[in-house]
Amino acid sequence: MATMQDVARLAGVSVSTVSYVLTGVRPVSDTTRQRVQAAMDTLGYQRNALARGLASRRSHILALLFPAIERGLSGTALEFVTSAAETARRHGYHLVLWPTGADDEAETRDLVRQRLVDGVVVMEVKLHDPRVVELQRGDTPFTLIGRTADPAGLPYADIDFDATVRDALDHLTGLGHRHIGLLSHSRGSLQAGYGPTVRVLAAFEREARQRGLLTAIRHCDETADAGRAAVAELFAERPDLTALVTLNDNATFGAVAQIVDGGRRIPGDVSVLSVVSSPQVGALSHPRLTTMAAPGARLGRLGVESLLARIEGPPAVAATGASTLHELIPCRLDVGATTGPAPTTS
């Protein structure tokens, strides 16, 4: 494999000149540049990424921290990961996948101490996330996808759950619904302080109160069966519900089935609106679900781009955290066939 030495020799220049051609930190005359370029082309030269990283103390590698297993990652996660990887690549960076287990704190520390990565993107952030605490302690730039309980000083991109819930309830109340249920993630997810679960719940309760809606809330595991059971209980408890907001893709399918089996029509008797989901998932249901799409790809891109800005930007930006990313993106409503006018109460 050709090294910079080989290129320099072939082009009849010094090694440092070749480096300057590549990095552009010092001017190089046109004729020299062309000779070097030619040499690189004939040798098929590519810089050794490791050597470059060691010398410049910039590896051009980013880490994507995501919790392994537990909850099995949502469907939009793939979209997110892909988008993050592509964005990184477009900027000449690599993205390494870093699955963290339960003892994520130590693993996070080891990761940054290895000096392998220039920055870290943290996925599936919890309200009190030990990984974030650990990262704050170090000097490796990072951004959060999601956010902690008090994220003021931290750069993050997250779903705007308040707006999402507001839009969801606007849609439903606009159709005349006043009795609306919420089918959320598991209770464990709530207790673990998983952002979406906590924030959607809070927003739902607040917005419903403000609008004077009658509500019922249920947590359930991420399976169709659990969704079924939860909905059965929900309607037993409050038979007058005419609409259901769901935050749990898998459970939603069970919910729909259960509602139909229970003798209610969708959307004739009950409307179903799945939030933090996607039209693609919604299309799997029959009738097609009304969904609110999680902005997975956008979050991935934003997260990586803001991270790169911190890494490559002037030290001032990186240090002071000026112009810190604080982006909240609402889910986009995609009206399907599971939401319709509330039944007129006789």
Place this chain on the structure above:
Amino acid sequence: MATMQDVARLAGVSVSTVSYVLTGVRPVSDTTRQRVQAAMDTLGYQRNALARGLASRRSHILALLFPAIERGLSGTALEFVTSAAETARRHGYHLVLWPTGADDEAETRDLVRQRLVDGVVVMEVKLHDPRVVELQRGDTPFTLIGRTADPAGLPYADIDFDATVRDALDHLTGLGHRHIGLLSHSRGSLQAGYGPTVRVLAAFEREARQRGLLTAIRHCDETADAGRAAVAELFAERPDLTALVTLNDNATFGAVAQIVDGGRRIPGDVSVLSVVSSPQVGALSHPRLTTMAAPGARLGRLGVESLLARIEGPPAVAATGASTLHELIPCRLDVGATTGPAPTTS
């Protein structure tokens, strides 16, 4: 950040001794080892990954090559990626995501020339895959998930489509079905030489012929709507079908809806069996789909482990390709509620 120098100084030994403690390539006395360990602990020392890689010409990084966008990656892909990342990590390796575009050949070449990765896992392999050709040209170890048209000399792990189709047809014929349709991926996917599409089709045709079944085959895009349309045509063309094998998760949901809308009951009139899928996806359907689960996690683990064997194994193994991975894993049948006895023809 502490370096090996710091550790050596604190422990009162030379740098190389510290290195030997870490790598174990030369014996170190117990007392020395303990002093070094202590020094590392108090400094919170972690080896600089870049320096280590440069000096040892082993980066401990693996690349996962996957085609960006197009077909949007199946649901099991996430499972696969996660499993690959975890396996790598368990062995002290990192996994970088490498999305390749259309001109994947050049990108693949650049990747290996950077000497950033010790090995490459190739996902979504096509029958004639330029990435594989490129990799064969170089000396970077790689393994395929999926396989090319003639994979004899190449290490691969793939789904055993023959066995999967055989098992699928066994299940259906065992229930008395003789008229069986196949709903596959898009025709474009077939023409692109995407392994699963091509191999399932071939296996289906061969097995059906051997058993003297009446068949009808349809290709359609990966959407529920396309599935609907395709199934409508399918039954128009051959109304006597009593079973449908599907190889297309999204389309399957449309297919089921269309069958029901068409006035046929599932599984009373028509059985549906979704192959290269998963019970989790199957559970989203109501009634729950009978599926054959793609072994995503297993493939991820196998692929990475065999790659590591080539990388770390004796040069002989790496060079001769002795004990090359040739693993074919069938999908596992999970009987749901969409397959049942064939209707008795009056």
Place this chain on the structure above:
DNA sequence: GCGTTTCGTCGAAACGCTTCGATCGCACAT
């Protein structure tokens, strides 16, 4: 016409590790 910049280039010193050869005891067989 003489300092003074600016431009383009070079050589050498890092970067933080691994690895190789050499050295030094010390136990062992002879």
Place this chain on the structure above:
DNA sequence: ATGTGCGATCGAAGCGTTTCGACGAAACGC
């Protein structure tokens, strides 16, 4: 005793870059 071999350690030479100081030569102001 004498050589042999092995275990434990050290120093130094890389690995392939980037980056810094230096140095001519050309361009500039006055």
